[in-house]
Amino acid sequence: xxxxxxxxxxxxxxxxxxxxxxxxxxxxxxxxxxxxxxxxxxxxxxxxxxxxxxxxxxxxxxxxxxxxxxxxxxxxxxxxxxxxxxxxxxxxxxxxxxxxxxxxxxxxxxxxxxxxxxxxxxxxxxxxxxxxxxxxxxxxxxxxxxxxxxxxxxxxxxxxxxxxxxxxxxxxxxxxxxxxxxxxxxxxxxxxxxxxxxxxxxxxxxxxxxxxxxxxxxxxxxxxxxxxxxxxxxxxxxxxxxxxxxxxxxxxxxxxxxxxxxxxxxxxxxxxxxxxxxxxxxxxxxxxxxxxxxxxxxxxxxxxxxxxxxxxxxxxxxxxxxxxxxxxxxxxxxxxxxxxxxxxxxxxxxxxxxxxxxxxxxxxxxxxxxxxxxxxxxxxxxxxxxxxxxxxxxxxxxxxxxxxxxxxxxxxxxxxxxxxxxxxxxxxxxx
Amino acid sequence: xxxxxxxxxxxxxxxxxxxxxxxxxxxxxxxxxxxxxxxxxxxxxxxxxxxxxxxxxxxxxxxxxxxxxxxxxxxxxxxxxxxxxxxxxxxxxxxxxxxxxxxxxxxxxxxxxxxxxxxxxxxxxxxxxxxxxxxxxxxxxxxxxxxxxxxxxxxxxxxxxxxxxxxxxxxxxxxxxxxxxxxxxxxxxxxxxxxxxxxxxxxxxxxxxxxxxxxxxxxxxxxxxxxxxxxxxxxxxxxxxxxxxxxxxxxxxxxxxxxxxxxxxxxxxxxxxxxxxxxxxxxxxxxxxxxxxxxxxxxxxxxxxxxxxxxxxxxxxxxxxxxxxxxxxxxxxxxxxxxxxxxxxxxxxxxxxxxxxxxxxxxxxxxxxxxxxxxxxxxxxxxxxxxxxxxxxxxxxxxxxxxxxxxxxxxxxxxxxxxxxxxxxxxxxxx
Numbered sequence: 020x021x022x023x024x025x026x027x028x029x030x031x032x033x034x035x036x037x038x039x040x041x042x043x044x045x046x047x048x049x050x051x052x053x054x055x056x057x058x059x060x061x062x063x064x065x066x067x068x069x070x071x072x073x074x075x076x077x078x079x080x081x082x083x084x085x086x087x088x089x090x091x092x093x094x095x096x097x098x099x100x101x102x103x104x105x106x107x108x109x110x111x112x113x114x115x116x117x118x119x120x121x122x123x124x125x126x127x128x129x130x131x132x133x134x135x136x137x138x139x140x141x142x143x144x145x146x147x148x149x150x151x152x153x154x155x156x157x158x159x160x161x162x163x164x165x166x167x168x169x170x171x172x173x174x175x176x177x178x179x180x181x182x183x184x185x186x187x188x189x190x191x192x193x194x195x196x197x198x199x200x201x202x203x204x205x206x207x208x209x210x211x212x213x214x215x216x217x218x219x220x221x222x223x224x225x226x227x228x229x230x231x232x233x234x235x236x237x238x239x240x241x242x243x244x245x246x247x248x249x250x251x252x253x254x255x256x257x258x259x260x261x262x263x264x265x266x267x268x269x270x271x272x273x274x275x276x277x278x279x280x281x282x283x284x285x286x287x288x289x290x291x292x293x294x295x296x297x298x299x300x301x302x303x304x305x306x307x308x309x310x311x312x313x314x315x316x317x318x319x320x321x322x323x324x325x326x327x328x329x330x331x332x333x334x335x336x337x338x339x340x341x342x343x344x345x346x347x348x349x350x351x352x353x354x355x356x357x358x359x360x361x362x363x364x365x366x367x368x369x370x371x372x373x374x375x376x377x378x379x380x381x382x383x384x385x386x387x388x389x390x391x392x393x394x395x396x397x398x399x400x401x402x403x404x405x406x407x408x409x410x411x412x413x414x415x416x417x418x419x420x421x422x423x424x425x426x427x428x429x430x431x432x433x434x435x436x437x438x439x440x441x442x443x444x445x446x447x448x449x450x
Numbered sequence: 451x452x453x454x455x456x457x458x459x460x461x462x463x464x465x466x467x468x469x470x471x472x473x474x475x476x477x478x479x480x481x482x483x484x485x486x487x488x489x490x491x492x493x494x495x496x497x498x499x500x501x502x503x504x505x506x507x508x509x510x511x512x513x514x515x516x517x518x519x520x521x522x523x524x525x526x527x528x529x530x531x532x533x534x535x536x537x538x539x540x541x542x543x544x545x546x547x548x549x550x551x552x553x554x555x556x557x558x559x560x561x562x563x564x565x566x567x568x569x570x571x572x573x574x575x576x577x578x579x580x581x582x583x584x585x586x587x588x589x590x591x592x593x594x595x596x597x598x599x600x601x602x603x604x605x606x607x608x609x610x611x612x613x614x615x616x617x618x619x620x621x622x623x624x625x626x627x628x629x630x631x632x633x634x635x636x637x638x639x640x641x642x643x644x645x646x647x648x649x650x651x652x653x654x655x656x657x658x659x660x661x662x663x664x665x666x667x668x669x670x671x672x673x674x675x676x677x678x679x680x681x682x683x684x685x686x687x688x689x690x691x692x693x694x695x696x697x698x699x700x701x702x703x704x705x706x707x708x709x710x711x712x713x714x715x716x717x718x719x720x721x722x723x724x725x726x727x728x729x730x731x732x733x734x735x736x737x738x739x740x741x742x743x744x745x746x747x748x749x750x751x752x753x754x755x756x757x758x759x760x761x762x763x764x765x766x767x768x769x770x771x772x773x774x775x776x777x778x779x780x781x782x783x784x785x786x787x788x789x790x791x792x793x794x795x796x797x798x799x800x801x802x803x804x805x806x807x808x809x810x811x812x813x814x815x816x817x818x819x820x821x822x823x824x825x826x827x828x829x830x831x832x833x834x835x836x837x838x839x840x841x842x843x844x845x846x847x848x849x850x851x852x853x854x855x856x857x858x859x860x861x862x863x864x865x866x867x868x869x870x871x872x873x874x875x876x877x878x879x880x881x
Contacts, residue, residue, distance in 0.1 A: 089620070090620050090621055098576075098602060099573060099574050099600075099602075101602045102596075102597045102600060102601065102602060102603055103597065103602070103603050103605070104602055104603065104604045104605075104617075104621065105605070106604075106613075106617065114613075114616070116620075116621075118602065121597070121600075124597075142530060143530050145529075151583075151607075152582075152583030152584060152589065152590075152605065152607060153583060153605050153606060153607030154604075154605060154606060154607065154613075158583065159583075159593075159605060162590075165533075166533045166534065166552070166555075169530075169533055169552075170533065171529060171530075171532045171533060171534070171535055171549065172533055172534050172535065173535045173537075173585075174534070174535075174536070174583065174584050174585060174590060175584060175585060176582075176583060176584030176585065182537075182545075182585075185545070186535075186537065189520070189521050189547075190521055190535065190547075
């Protein structure tokens with residue numbers, strides 16, 4: 020029932036493996052211009068690592084470090100040895116680029132295949148990859164994993180909904196990779212085309228690449244008649260296949276033979292208590308070309324305490340609860356868009372979409388939340404609507420500690436994107 | 451100087467290899483529902499093949515055959531053995547789908563790597579793949595070839611011109627895969643961003659996926675300061691990597707150890723004389739999962755007589771001169787859009803873009819050709835413009851035998867697509 024023996028390694032053995040690989044990673048990283056200097060400055064060499072906890076003796080690596088080292092500063096080998104490059108969009112400044120040797124690509128494909136296996140996908144499955152390809156690691160990362168697993172892989176990419184539906188039906192596609200916000204749109208499209216999602220051949224959806232709530236997952240499962248599994252990955256750690264849910268759907272197993280995960284207090288840099296929320300920090304253990312040590316992901320999550328029923332021994336992280344960078348500060352309060360989504364999607368009258376707008380009221384910043392209401396509730400009874408509006412505002416105030424403006428809008432009135440959903444719009448300069 | 455020994459095999463030896471592989475292909479194809487029946491009906495088995503010429507004893511396979519056999523009729527193995535699917539868009543009817551085993555993908559990647567090697571690309575090159583990925587074979591086909599060759603491969607995909615330019619500059623990209631019509635647009639974009647194409651690091655561009663003239667190639671080379679190489683491929687024969695130019699830029703070498711190419715008179719089905727234009731017919735020799743025999747490509751070309759200076763012994767095909775399916779019939783005359791492009795792009799006053807419109811004049815069909823004129827010619831002197839217009843119309847009449855309407859338009863006034871260019875628009879129902 021497991022793809023790789025590392026999945027069920029006894030914790031002591033797993034930590035031995037981590038120590039051994041961390042030492043090797045330090046040795047390899049020392050060949051890069053960046054870490055060579057950092058290690059020299061901090062007197063670091065493989066011998067400082069005796070136990071897995073000794074990782075705290077190593078300095079953090081931040082997104083800014085990656086930017087300042089762009090393009091070659093973290094490479095441990097001549098450029099000639101690399102065969103793949105992925106890059107962030109870099110719309111907000113210098114991009115970051117991750118480079119892979121052939122061995123790194125093989126390792127990544129294996130981890131991704133293992134991830135897919137853990138949610139029940141097998142060689143006999145037909146797998147449609149519905150995410151965009153290109154520089155985004157979610158496309159090629161999942162693609163190579165599916166082929167490695169031996170699935171018949173359909174590189175459908177994003178968009179072209181009708182053809183996607185046709186291929187799914189014609190080839191009895193059993194597995195999908197789909198972005199959560201697109202999944203909701205896609206379910207509606209399937210119905211529009213005259214098909215019942217319950218009669219589609221699909222069984223398993225991988226939904227990653229976009230933070231989403233448990234409610235969104237359940238909604239996807241319900242609307243598509245599919246089992247949806249959450250995954251975690253980021254290009255700095257290869258891409259998808261870093262942590263993945265198992266059939267239990269209760270947290271994502273970090274593949275700890277390939278990564279060391281830590282959760283820290285973002286202010287102090289210290290480890291938080293088991294089960295407490297903090298910033299995820301990740302270290303590669305099996306990347307030769309461009310190892311990254313103690314990377315500050317800015318993603319907020321927690322370790323889920325206890326053992327998983329699936330038998331895997333690796334620790335699980337909870338779904339990502341927001342990004343430190345996405346944080347909105349309003350009237351002195353820190354607000355994560357995910358907090359708003361979590362509340363809204365739990366309200367039965369709410370439809371499939373919402374939008375958070377930052378606006379100016381006089382000189383003050385304010386949040387306006389546009390919420391789509393299901394058709395059956397969007398009736399002429401103003402009093403009922405006002406009641407819903409008030410309820411939503413109240414529940415949001417309880418969660419985010421300020422009272423936002425809530426605007427109820429009709430079903431399908433918020434534009435849907437075929438790609439990653441835009442959930443927050445800043446209108447403060449426009450109103 | 452060669453990637454594979456098959457490239458310089460003595461012709462006799464090459465034909466021996468073809469015979470042996472064709473026999474094996476027949477044996478494998480007989481395991482598919484479709485060919486099993488076709489072979490039974492025509493009493494075909496491997497023993498009918500004694501020499502390479504005996505391929506004419508085998509029946510043709512057409513696009514309609516592939517459509518009628520969609521989705522599984524041509525598979526020689528259980529679906530479980532396949533790991534990749536590519537499909538045509540199917541906008542005009544049932545799609546066609548090509549399925550690949552892992553071995554087929556490996557063979558394809560090798561052929562593609564060989565193709566790239568033949569135009570001077572090496573492991574040390576940095577290669578940016580600027581075509582869309584997904585179900586289109588041009589994206590993943592070139593991608594896997596570049597990685598197989600060992601190039602640092604940048605899966606940039608289509609669009610996002612600014613980021614493409616940034617990556618090319620930051621990583622000293624030396625090789626590109628770019629669609630011809632996009633290349634012309636891209637050259638202009640590079641200048642717009644303030645860079646001189648002559649100072650870009652690139653050296654080699656693969657330009658396929660779209661029929662184009664020698665003039666277009668020379669224009670790309672001149673505007674981009676790059677060497678541009680033509681390639682031929684189609685998804686039915688895997689995708690790109692079927693025939694490829696060498697450094698001589700004089701015809702595309704068919705990789706005859708993997709494909710048998712024939713050129714026939716599309717009316718009679720007989721081979722045309724050496725050097726004569728006809729329809730290209732292709733047979734796979736190294737595809738195990740879904741072999742296709744004597745596929746009518748509908749592409750018009752000719753064998754280039756004589757030997758190539760590069761030392762490769764495989765026959766060369768000329769650039770594609772049109773598709774039988776693209777043929778416009780106007781006033782009883784067969785017209786290929788490529789004939790029009792060839793003329794237009796040879797006229798010095800013409801800018802970078804043109805558009806062929808099918809219109810109604812009264813009850814008659816007519817062609818209107820919109821032609822962008824270089825800024826320096828688009829002056830207020832009506833008489834000079836009329837002269838250019840008349841010249842173009844005359845030259846087109848000499849080529850296509852009817853006199854089209856010619857409309858001169860300003861530089862950059864015809865919308866450019868970031869993907870495949872739309873060259874013919876049918877407005878007959880609208881005017």
